[in-house]
């Protein structure tokens with residue numbers, strides 16, 4: 636397979652690069668200053684693209700790669716891939732589900748605890764020497780709270796399971812009610828869900844339908860004591876509305892791993908102690924990132940050996 640040309644759409648990890656280079660002829664797009672020249676010279680040889688949650692494959696890229704057969708994405712979300720175009724052109728698409736579920740769910744709980752118990756603020760309190768001048772303020776309990784999960788897929792289900800251990804009541808919204816989750820309360824609308832929970836955890840995939848699913852109305856329904864946790868995609872939440880609600884005190888807090896325009900984060904949030912900000916790292920453990928890389932390479936190898944794909948989407 637060493638003569639099969641694979642294009643990496645952005646830097647991902649050294650391990651993935653090495654694993655790809657062991658089996659394929661790898662082109663790293665960021666190493667070419669003139670992209671047009673790159674496509675003119677190599678476009679016709681590229682048979683696979685590897686992307687992630689930052690850089691995927693849009694219609695234009697698909698058009699400039701006439702020999703493209705497969706897109707193997709180092710992410711579970713597919714929002715950066717033009718799936719319609721891929722189907723139209725017969726291009727296969729794979730992602731990295733399952734291997735990252737636990738880490739993302741763990742982080743959702745971690746963010747919830749960090750926001751409610753002010754973990755980051757209290758760490759800053761100790762480091763700055765303020766502890767010596769007085770006691771830390773009281774915070775908010777997580778155990779027993781009412782959790783609302785937007786999107787009850789693999790990750791949403793894993794978050795629910797963890798929340799159960801905290802004796803939380805579990806409520807959710809998804810396109811359809813899940814038949815075997817009778818302990819969890821289903822809400823057909825996100826506003827109803829937000830009206831009936833204290834912690835709203837956004838865990839659905841980003842599509843045309845879910846863009847800004849958490850809007851001003853939902854934020855207001857959640858209310859002054861409510862908390863938004865987003866481990867999905869930035870565009871699931873109307874970010875200017877979220878920022879306004881936090882600045883105006885209409886929302887109790889937020890834990891955010893993802894943003895609309897990463898790595899740009901609204902600076903209005905930097906001074907707020909009821910907000911915890913992470914640099915899109917929900918799946919970012921050594922163990923999981925290796926498993927994701929192995930799955931990306933495994934899908935490519937399966938494809939070029941005419942075997943069934945390991946995690947096909949298209």
Ligand SMILES: *[C@@H]1O[C@H](CO)[C@@H](O)[C@H](O)[C@H]1NC(C)=O
Pocket residue numbers: 779802
């Ligand atoms: C869980 O919460 C319910 C309702 O608040 C309470 O009655 C029950 O004792 C709690 N269970 C545990 C194990 O703490």
